[in-house]
Amino acid sequence: MSNELNQCCCASTSALTCEKEENNLCPICKTSGVKAKNITVKHLVSETLTELVGDTDYYLCMDEECDVTYYNLESNIKFTKQQLKVPIWFKKDANPKYACYCSKVTEEQVINAVVKDGAENMKDVLKFTGAMKNAQCQKNNPLGKCCHQIIQDAIDKGLSIK
Ligand SMILES: [Zn+2]
Structure with missing residues (x-):
């Protein structure tokens, strides 16, 4: 059981699993993102953009150099760090951190x-x-x-x- 969990998806033979993983990739820098809940995204994007967020969950781009923060590949919506109310601590030049x-x-x-x-x-x-x-x-x-x-x-x- 635990073995299975530790396995990288690409080591498995299932192409489907691999494709799923690729769906996390940031549309700009292509690094894989981390899941962020809808409620979090809604709370952190600038007031004027709240409606655009919709009801779906997002991914957060973890690349320090990339301007993209939250993105959803299905709806093709992405927010840059300038469109958030707070700086993302691990992004370049975050101030305050x-x-x-x-x-x-x-x-x-x-x-x-x-x-x-x-x-x-x-x-x-x-x-x-x-x-x-x-x-x-x-x-x-x-x-x-x-x-x-x-x-x-x-x-x-x-x-x-x-
Ligand atoms: Zn990115």
């Missing part, structure tokens, strides 16, 4: 908490920055997921330059 979208805490603030205030772990950082206080990740985080991992990455970054 949020680690926690719900409490609007930036990566820099987390790193500062580690380097300047002496925070050593997640608990300290949350105390110093107020991150994850009013968690509404499904709406606020671009992937609709808890920002825990992004904060942890920022803590690691801070610890490594301390």
